[in-house]
Amino acid sequence: MPDQALQQMLDRSCWVCFATDEDDRTAEWVRPCRCRGSTKWVHQACLQRWVDEKQRGNSTARVACPQCNAEYLIVFPKLGPVVYVLDLADRLISKACPFAAAGIMVGSIYWTAVTYGAVTVMQVVGHKEGLDVMERADPLFLLIGLPTIPVMLILGKMIRWEDYVLRLWRKYSNKLQILNSIFPGIGCPVPRIPAEANPLADHVSATRILCGALVFPTIATIVGKLMFSSVNSNLQRTILVRWF
Incomplete structure (x- = not known):
């Protein structure tokens, strides 16, 4: 037996x-x-390399023998x-x-909105007048109010107010006689217009709304x-353009 084991x-x-x-x-x-047999022996270095390949950097992953499916008990040095x-x-x-990446993303969007709001104020009010207004304003008010400018522009562009005005016009035009005298033929029946699809459902329309609101x-x-x-x-010039 000893000779056979040797x-x-x-x-x-x-x-x-x-x-x-x-x-x-x-x-x-x-x-x-x-x-047992020829598969019971393995080099220590080969086994460690094989275990590393199976774990793929995850030291908590379980590794078992491919022949007998016995799970290896891996003990790491202290x-x-x-x-x-x-x-x-x-x-x-x-x-x-x-969390840091999310915070950086939110912070970048916030400060971009603040910068856009400040530039918009200087464009609409005037460069010097806008700077004077922002210098006299409370810093907390600026930090809250400036980023709301692009948000309000986008929301205002998303609301199709002209459709609501047209519906009110069609609904109450027959009841207002003064409109009939100013606009002849306003009381004539209007042909039915098929309902339009939601503009936000179209990717191009959503992009158009966003760009139009920010460049307005x-x-x-x-x-x-x-x-x-x-x-x-x-x-005053900007307001006149908005209404005319």
């Missing part, structure tokens, strides 16, 4: 790299599971204080990164300077 040890081969004792006499051999602190910091950073103050300022150059106030 012969088996001499004939052993690694089931990972298929090397024998003759190929590498300095390699360390282990028997990690209940396998970490030093420096390695422990670094590992703890790495785990804390991994958990905090999603600039266009209103330019058109106001061209059409109402006799008006001195920038704010």
